[in-house]
Amino acid sequence: MxxxxxxxxxxxxxxxxxxxxxxxxxxxxxxxxxxxxxxxxxxxxxxxxxxxxxxxxxxxxxxxxxxxxxxxxxxxxxxxxxxxRPSSSQTRLVIAEKPMVMRMIAEAVGGLKQRPDKTGKLQYFEGDGLLLAAASGHLVNLQQVDWNSPLPIFPSPFKLEVSPASHLPKLNLIRELASRADILVNGCDAGREGELIFRRIIEFLGLESKPSERLWLQSLTPDAIRNAMQSCRPGSEFEPLAAAARLRQESDWLVGINATVALRRRSHIPNTTSTGRVQTPTLSMVTDREKHILKFKPEPYLLVHAAFSAAPGQKYEGTHSTLEQSGSLAPVNWEQLADTWEIGVVGKIVKDAHVDTTENPKPLHDLAELQRECSQRFKLTPQQTQGEAQKLYESGLVTYPRTDSRHLPKDYVKQVKDMLLASSATVGAASALPASLLQKAADGVSQVGTRVFNDSKVSDHFAIHPTEKGLATFLSSKESSVSQKVLGCIARRFVAAFLPASRFRTVRRTTSVDGHLFTTTMKDLVEPGYLEVEGKKAPSQTRALKALPAGTKVSLCKKLRIERLETQPPTRFTQATLLTAMEHCGRIVKDAELKRGLDTGLGTAATRGQIIEKLLTSKLLVPVDGKTASGFLKPTAQAIQLVDLLRGELDLQELALPELTGRWELDLRGIEHSKKKHQSLHSAFETSIRAFVLKIVERAQTCSPFGSALCRVGKHKGKTFEETLANDPVYCRWILSLGLEEAGPFAGFQVFLLENRKDLGAVEVPQAGPPFKSGKSRGKTLDIKVVADDPDYGDSVPQSGPEASGSVVPHVTKRQTKKGALAPQKPQGGNAKLKCGKHIGKTFKKVLADDPQYCDWVLGLKSQAGVEEGTRFSGFQTFLSERKADPQGLDAQPTGQVRSKIKKCPALAADAPKKSGLSKNGPGRPKNGSKDASKLALSAKNIPSLSKATLKEELFSRGLAVSGGITELQNRLFTALSLAARKPHEMRSTSRTQSRFCGEKPPRSLRSRSGSRS
Structure with missing residues (x-):
């Protein structure tokens, strides 16, 4: 019409x-x-x-x-x-992953007004039927659980939490805007993690019922954003991708927390055992390399340099390595030969090969390649490089940086050519690259083919390259700041990708003198090609040797120069080389199918740097020379011990190998790309993960405690017994030569050395003492083994008197009074501290007051078969036994407090003596005017008038916790008084109110604040 x-x-x-x-x-x-x-x-x-x-x-x-x-x-x-901009008939809310991305979408769409939220701190955009809001990465995560929870830990369902809590205002703004929108649009990064960020937000806010769409952004240029806005797809098409994202997150959470908690509970080393699907195989690669280095035995060899003259003006140098002829029957004395050969000795050319080679431009950057280059050139850590690349992306200077692809889609040919032509037309004389070079690159765009433009090798994101704005910024600025240096790396690699290959001439010549072969290799640049981007040019006169036929005679023109060298062990990893090893870990996997699952390596381009940073933070990896960015990395003793435990006693080597990631990735890809069967694949994957977690927990709980096989004193403190034995046998012989009294804290190490003394040769074993005549070590001799297994046992023997201990007393007393390694020890009273277990570092009295159930468990260890567990708590067991037999003990506490503890701890309550006949008040009641009488005289009415210090004193005397605010302390004391006044029939009450207050109303001053606190 x-x-x-x-x-x-x-x-x-x-x-x-x-x-x-x-x-x-x-x-x-x-x-x-x-x-x-x-x-x-x-x-x-x-x-x-x-x-x-x-x-x-x-x-x-x-x-x-x-x-x-x-x-x-x-x-x-x-x-x-x-x-x-969308139609005004329906309002859409686009949720971007970052505030910067939200602003760039708003600028590309146009006509939107920026508005503040209710707090005035956050901004959003509003226009005709369109709302724009921003997240900040993962606003919502899986909720952490109590690390003291019983294993295995299987939340059902998984609970979500805002982490950190400072993100709550952003979620409140999204909730408010979502109430005004008809359709929610996922504007987060195009990929599995971007899908997860959006889905977790709408799950947490309860917005699953609203229709959703997907805005798939590959680039943040205005044209790319507008094209993506006009081609949004229904959110239902991305359900398989969302399912794979959730499974990946939940599986990593389950394996990580169950394995870490299980191993920490068996470890004597607190807060150092950390495991995970990606972290542990990465750590394993470093520990394996370190073991190879420690076991490496260098071999000496010689490198002989000889200078030859073939014709006037034709001189060259050849080298001979004795390593290449190490299998010869008659070793050559090169020092003597160097004195024999005079200048002018004649040799001949055996082989002379001249080969022209070409070198294509390097592929475009993915994140790992960018991190490697910046680490080598600018000494940046992977995390620093990723942060700078993210800033450039948010500024619209480069494309999405967290990519593992190094190719571009085919439909980008015209866009790339136009960008290079536009740049060549606007550059000035002071440009970073000349206009002629940009023009040459533009001409080469249509000739590179699949080397650059390959749809089959483009993942969720294509290779990193500069935008038109970014290329113009690079050409017009100097590389002074870190961001400009990173931008320069990306821009130079982008321009070089479309330039011709560089051409080299390589000469490989072999010269023979008296049957000894000298090798010459020379490589000269003939045509710079893409290397012109780096400022390299072809030399005016090539240094390449002229071709000579085989048999041409040459003469020695200088004396032989001999260089004495040693073979070197494998090089330790740096952060850059460890990134490469993570990316290409599939090369060490033999299974062809698992190789396919590891084609993207361990972790993702965005998480590999974070994994290395986590290993450094947890002190499982440390820099050798203190230079984290460019220095070499080595594992600590705890790291080696953890990997050995997984591969040895636990038989969980799959947790330390990359094959586990390969299997997971294959399954997740199957779910991600399956349109109809992803539910059944989801269930199968979930079942396999749960079975694997159960296997980890079961084996960790049955393994023996670990973490004690470390030198805790001496010059090798912190090193493993094995490492000390391998590196310092002289020191180990000295440890074995120590007598029982001098061994002291080295007793455990002495036991290890006695078991492995074959590696040290014949060493005199210290004389053991006479056998015990009584006690739990009856029949055993007072040797190193007894002292190492139960150091507290010897401390308690003198308390029983000479008659009970017999001839053992002199040995133990001598050990106790030895100055230096062991100071005189007092009997284990209530102020002694636990040296192991979950209450490590706390005093015996505090543990008894705070955790009577734990005390009950420790006492029960004496009657169990697990001797290793019981001996670790021998001092604490003695303390608890004394409290059980005599509640007033050495440092007696008020009777009310002791009774409170005995009442809570069944093991103490079983045989506790009853107090009777103390006063006219009846059995078990203190006399009038005593200290305890004032405590029992307390009532609910005068609790509000007590000071905080008095409240803490009253609570402590009753064995209750003293932490918290004054209101919490008041409520806790009121509850204690109410429970003390309860009658037997009231103990059966199931009502929460009755069980707390026993029918008595709390004082008026506490009613409004009591709530549900105990």
Whole structure:
């Protein structure tokens, strides 16, 4: 249908025709005849996918005005921006992953107003039927659990939490805007993690019922954003991707927390045992390399340098390595030969090969390659490089950085060529690259083929490259800041990718003198090609040797130079080389199918740097020379011990191998790309993960305690017994030579050395003492083994008197009074501290007051078969036994407190003596005027008048916790008094209120604050 008055406008319903053909005058004329000819005309929108417009809409009201605005602004950038905005019939909320991305979307769409939220600290954008809000990465994560929870830990369902809590205002803003929107649009990064961020947000806010769409952003250029806005897809199409993302997160959580908690509970080393699907195999690679280095035995060899002259002006140097002829029957004395050979000794050329080779430009950057280059050139850590690349991305200077692809899609050919041509036309004399080089790169875009443009090798994101704005910024600025240096790396690699290959001439010549072969290798640049980006040019006169036929005679023109060298062990990992090892870990896997699952390596491009940073933070890896960015890394003793435990006693080597990641990744990809079967695949994967977690927990709980096989004193403190034995046998012989009294804290190490003394040769074993006549070590001799297994046992023997201990007393007393390694020890009283277990470092009295159930468990260890467990707590067991037999003990506490503890701890309550006949108040009651009488005289009415210090004193005397605010302390004391006043029949009450207050109302001052606190 055409306008009768203005046929030059073409069909009035064709939006594209109007935008291309209408002029401003035509548009104004069309507006003038609106009522006569255009009312009711229908238009066709080409942007009809996913609800961005309707196929045929009436030109009425706001839609008509919007259409006329398009006509007036036809052919301008404003028209394109208005066309990218959604229809006003439905309001959409786009949730971007970062605030910077939100602003770039707003600028590309145009016509949106920036508004503050209620707090005035956050911003969002609002326009015609469109709302824009921003997250900040993972706002919502899986909720952490109490590390003291019983194993295995299987939350059902998984609970979510905001982490950190400072993100709550952002979620509140998203909730408020979502209530005004009809459709939610996922504008997070295109990939598995971006899908997870959006899904967790709507799950946490309870917005699953709202319809959703996916905005798939590969680049943040204005044109790319507008194109993506016009081609959104329904969120239901991405359900398999979301399922794979959830499974990956939940599986990592389950394996990580169960394995870490299980191993920490068996470890004597607190807070150092950390395991995970990606972290542990990475640590394993470093520990394996370190073991190879420790076991490496260097071999000496000689490198002989000889200078030859073939013709006037033709001189070259050859080298001979004795390593290459190490198997010869008659070793050569090169020192003697160097004195024998005089200048002018004649040799001959055996082989002379001249080969022209080409070297193609390197592929474009992915994140790992960018991190490696920046580490080598600028000494940046992987995390620093990733942070700088993210800043450049958010500034619109480069494309998405967290990618593992090094190729571009085929439809980018024209865009790349136009960008290079535009840059070559605008560069000045001071540009970082000359215009001729940019022109040459533009000409090469159509010739590179699949080396750069390959759809089959493009993942969720394509390779990192500069945007048009980023390339212009690089060309016009100097590389002074860190960000500019990173941008320079990306831009130079991008331009070089479209330049011709570099050409080299390589010479390989072999010269023989008296049967001894000398090798010469020389490589000269003939045509710089892509290396011109780095400022390299072909030399004016090539240094390449001229070709000579085999048999040509040469003469020695200098004396032989002999260099004495040693073979070197494998090089330790740096952060850059460890990134490479993680990326290419599939090379060490033999299974072909698992290799396919590891084609992207351990972790992702975005997480590998974080994994290395975590290993450094947890002190499982340390820099050798203190230089974290560029220095070598080595594992600590705890790291070696952890990997050995997983591969040895626990038989969980799959947790320390990359094959586990390969299997997971294959399963997750199957779920991600399956449209119909992803539910069944989901269930199968979940079942296998649960079985694996159960296996980890079961084996960790049955393994013997570990973590004690470390030297805790001496010059090798912190090193493993094995490492000390291998590196310092002289020191180990000295340890074995120590007598029982001098061994002291080295007793455990002495036991290890006695078991492995074959590695040290014959060493005199210290004389053992006479056997015990009584006690739990009856029949055993007082040797190193007894002292190492139970150091507290010897401390308690003198307390029983000479008659009970017999001839053992002199040995133990001598050990106790030895100065130096062992100071005189007092009996284990309530102020002694635990040296192991979950209450390590706390005094015996505090543990008894805070955790009576734990005390019950420790006492029960004496009667169990687990001798290793019982001996670790021998001193604490003695303390608890004394409390059980004599509640007043050495440092007696008030009777009320002791009874409170005995009442809570069944093992203490079983045989506790009853107090009777203390006063006229009856059995078990203190006399009037005693200290305990004032405590029992307390009532609920005078609790509010007590000071905080008094409250703590009263609670401590009753064996209760003294932490918290004054209101919490008041409630706790009130509850204790109420429980003490309860009658037997009231103990059966199931009502929460009755069980807390026993029918008595709390004082008025506490009623409003008591709540549900105990």
């Amino acid at each position: 055409r306008c009768a008055a203005h046929p030059q406008l073409g069909p009035t319903g064709n939006l594209a025709t109007l935008r291309l053909s209408a002029t401003s005058a035509d548009a104004l004329a069309a507006l003038h005849c609106r009522r006569r000819h255009w009312d009711g005309c229908e238009i066709s929108s080409k942007s009809t996918r996913s609800g961005w417009g309707r196929s045929w809409r009436k030109l009425n009201g706001r839609q008509a005005r919007r259409f006329y605005a398009l006509v007036v602004l036809a052919g301008t950038g404003v028209a394109k921006r208005i066309a990218a």
